[in-house]
Amino acid sequence: MRLVGNMAQWKSAAKEALDRTAIVAKFLCCLHVTSNYLCSPIHVYGPSMLPTLNLAGDVLLVDHLSPRIQNIARGDLVLVRSPLDPNRTITKRIVAMEGDTVTYFHPSHCDAPQLALVPKGHVWIQGDNIYASRDSRHFGPVPYGLVLGKVFFRVTVLPHATVLNVLLIIPLVWPLDSAGLLVRVNSRTYIAYKYTVNGVGLWVMKGVEKRRLGLDPVVPY
Template structure:
């Protein structure tokens, strides 16, 4: 037992402890930086469901979300946004912006059964959002204009699957109601 004690006493404890502390400190700082980047700059999501067909796959693509435009309210028609659901704040939804404050938004009232349209004025501080597949989308047609404060970012890039990698364009909804 005496020789074991002497061997332990001869080990360079201070340098080992300093190296361990340095490595631990690096890991903690890296995790903090990663969290800041995900919270305020760019995040990744996997949306599920049919509301954004054919833009996104039903089983979910990996999408990059730019969180910077939401700081200044820089949303435009055609942008695809990640937002909290106005009906259930615990749920995130992905929709396309079809009207910003002060604009008139025209939409199909019941796209499955008629071509009847309705036009609404988007109030200040709100946006009008719809899914690209209007036959299976719970959107502003159901819950009305959405406060801009619920928007968490704009989707700008599809990361996965690799064959579909690329930027997500800001386009007008391909399922717009016909003009009368």
């Protein structure tokens, strides 16, 4: 009888373990599909996109579906796999599409303007800060297949504020790290949550300086 009881307990434990494993596997599959094919957050920094993006870094939300359905255009901010180093990704603005003619100054001999025709299946990308950007002026038009996504939101740190205000978008694309925290600010109570987005912590926590994070669209120009 004891053996039968032990077998029943073992079967119950094994079934529970399998059920939990299936839930975790489904969650990881959904996260993989979301991050690689729908939308994902990325952390970018550097001077090449000044003044649109901050030198110290920004967290951007990238739409991976738009390039697949050819829904990108001039002025869009895009995430591109570097043609010089496949292990790196760069964030630039689309200046011209296939069939367009671009007039530009090559960084190494900028005294004479040059013309370039963007071939079919390619785009011409440049940084907003052309004096500190390595882009199509250096390596030419970029194949459409290297465009990984289109930026549609930026998470910005707002000065002199204390409330985490990123909850409308982040929960849709990234898992919650911990339970909500109650934060008291100017006699008002807020619920703050912690997330980790590609290694960047977005959180409000006791004993840590509280900051407000807001969402604002990246407007093409």
